[in-house]
Amino acid sequence: MRAWTWTYEGYDPESERLREALCTLGNGYFATRGAASETSSGPAHYPGTYVAGCYNRLVSTVAGRRIESEDLVNLPDWLPLRYRVIPEGEEPGPWLSPDGAGLVEHRRTLDLRQGTLVRGSVYEDGSGRRLAVEQCRLVHMGEPHLAAQRTAFTAGGWAGSVEVESGLDGDVRNAGVERYGDLANRHLTRWRTGSEHGDTLWLHCRTINSDVGVALAARTRASHGSVAAGPARTRLTARRAFQRLTVPVAPGETVTVDKTVALYTSRDPAISDPLTAAVEGALWAPGFSRLLASHERAWEDIWRRSTLDVPGEAGRILRLHLFHVLQTLSPHTADLDVGVPARGLHGEAYRGHVFWDELFVLPYLNLHFPEVSRALLGYRYRRLPAACRAARDAGRVGAMFPWQSGSDGREESQELHLNPRSGRWVADHSRLQHHVGSAVAYNVWQYCQASGDLEFLHTKGAETLLQIARFWAAVAEWDPALERYRIRGVMGPDEYHDAYPEATAPGLDDNAYTNVTAAWVLARARELCRALPASRRRRLFERLRLDRHETDRWEDISRRLHVPFHGGVISQFAGYGRLAELDWAAYRRRYGDIRRLDRILEAEGDTVNRYQVSKQADVLMLGYLFSPGELSGLFRRLGHRLDDDFWRTTVEYYERRTSHGSTLSALVHAWVLARIHRDEAWTYAREALTGDVADVQGGTTAEGIHLGAMAGTLDFVQRGLTGLETRENALWLDPAPLPQLSKFRVGIRYRNHWDVDLRIRTERVRVGVPAPDGEPVRVVLGGRVSTVAPGTTRWLDLPGG
DSSP: OGGGEEEEESOOGGGHHHHHHHTOEEOSSEEEOOOOTTOOSSSSOOOOEEETTOEEEEEEEETTEEEEEEEEOOOOBOOOEEEEEEETTSOOOOOOOTTSTTEEEEEEEEETTTTEEEEEEEEEOTTSOEEEEEEEEEEOSSSTTEEEEEEEEEEESOOEEEEEEEEEEOOOOOOOOGGGTTSOOOOEEEEEEEEETTTEEEEEEEETTTOOEEEEEEEEEEEOTTSOOOOOEEEEOSSEEEEEEEEEEOTTOEEEEEEEEEEEETTOSSOSOHHHHHHHHHHHOOOHHHHHHHHHHHHHHHHHTOOEEOOHHHHHHHHHHHHHHHHHSOGGGGGSOOOOBTTTTSOOGGGGOBOSTHHHHHHHHHTTOHHHHHHHHHHHHHTHHHHHHHHHHTTOOSOOOOSSBOSSSSOOOOSEEEETTTTEEEEOOGGGOTTHHHHHHHHHHHHHHHHOOHHHIIIIIHHHHHHHHHHHHHHOEEETTTTEEEOOSBOOTTOSOOSOTTOSSOOBSOOHHHHHHHHHHHHHHHHHHHHSOHHHHHHHHHHHTOOHHHHHHHHHHHHHBOOOEETTEEOSSTTGGGSBOOOHHHHHHHHSOOTTHHHHHHHTTOOGGGBSOBSSOSTTHHHHHSOHHHHHHHHHHTTOOOOHHHHHHHHHHHHTTBOOOSHHHHHHHHHHHTTTOHHHHHHHHHHHHHTTTTTTTSSSGGGOOOHHHHHHHHHIIIIITTTOEEETTEEEEOOOOBTTBOSEEEEEEETTEEEEEEEEOSSEEEEEOOSSSOOOEEEEETTEEEEEOTTOEEEEEOTTO
């Protein structure tokens, strides 16, 4: 069972918020952090419940400037359930919690297979009387609006009663990230509370500006054998609703209290209003045992579609990562208008915004839950008009997607951010990361290649891709001196560099990653125009007012975009090679952890813009997106030769100059180095695996898991180590297993085949295609084409194996 469980022994207040994030339960519609139900928000605890896509906008004044922020809203807390002992003939004891006196045992276990969190505690008073408490919690994977927890109490050496207080708490704020402390954080208003049928409480409120109605209802029932419990006493305030039950208990006897919760918002379809839906949902919900059984069946079906078998501790961590990805983006997500929140539904870091992390998430989902990938691309398509307006406002055409997106697709990136090391608010120019548009286009193309969904590609996908291509063509400027097109005034994935030293305006010229991916977008857009059915192409061109002359220009730009070089390597951007070198050893001696060199240098009165240092993979991202052959072809199209030696030299150059201030960096380095330096690849792979588990960024995981990095580790095994590509109506394989990960199995959904089985060994790969009717699967390995018929398997030898 250890392979499917994550257990924390003992109680450690210093680690509590981290554990709460990693023990979050969710179902794609909403998620609740793994906080203790006996405690309220404080230094050690932060209960949080988040509904996917439920945002609200507030205005703050910081450093003399007006700042408008949109946040994923922390909704009313449904967890509260506290308890105390009433021995026969005595007064009630204190309310018990892990933070109070008397705790002698404590354990928390996250069961990945069943999707439950089980918390166990034992308390002992000064007279030796013990109370054992075990609580099982679930957020239902089959019924997305339901959650429940069963709390069992066992008396040790005494008789009397357990008094239980169950409630709903609407007096919550977004206060889970300390550095946001100066920003407005009260998102809820117009609270109402009430009760129904004696055992059910309800709470209704609204978000202040987005005006989303939110309703929760909680049914609490005690089970205690033949002895009757006292009647529930209800206490209602403007923002909270509570009930108290007194449950008789005998020595050695176990009594249970079940709390079942329904959560709805006014964004939900097929309801008259959220309050009615929540109350009816709680009243009509089955008992806990039936809820648990149906919840486990729903998880069983999801795990069946997510085969990933890797031996050892790496496999155990990968399973945890997969669990959290599936809790954030489940089959229920296919029915929602939501994007990929960079920190999951696990906390408030990045304010719940959508960045480019789908670039690391969708490749996994494409091959298991393509309907979810399509829905996430639908989120981008519905915000295509906003991206086109942003481009027009910038004097361009096409679509300029925001670096940070929320509810309506406008740019949500902050103009200031706090450096906690110096205490100063500094300018934030991250909205110049226009490469997010290429990420959207890449995701459209990859989804359609994997799924064969031509209907999407020829409609919403084509419109999205062509509008992004239009933007790149609009920003590309011809430089007669270079006889090349250039893209100026941007930021790359690195994020450290946002301007040239001593420059008065932000932005960099010819970021290599930006230019190469823009060239790829333009080439794919041109290719798509030729492949579209004639009637569809005509209608789309008329709608977009697109003509042949414009697409011919795309072809020209895609072949003549400038890629800078210096000293025998690809330059991260024009002029990168002229920046100063940093004394890395000196800074490591002075500061130890230098992942966030930008904060260190700013606190010293310096800037990272002066140095050849990178926060994360930038140029090397090209090796993540494109296979060696495809990347070489892209550079050849641009008029450059990129052979293995040149790429290896470039990788080694930037490996020495990267601080890995992002969890994505180790992942990308592992991916790229797997085909260059295998021993070093495992060092980075191990860091990517443990990034959240060990909180290598130093406190960030407690604010929300890093969803892109977690999904990326899954894809590192699924595609990175197998060399798996889906193109030209075939599965292309080019395995590069590491010694530490040389034997594993993945199951993928490819086109109409639901479970193509890939088993990687040191010298061979096994491909199995399930039995139902379908076309044979073409597999390309080492230049050889093989065909695997439905209901058969084949072992294929690796080149040089």
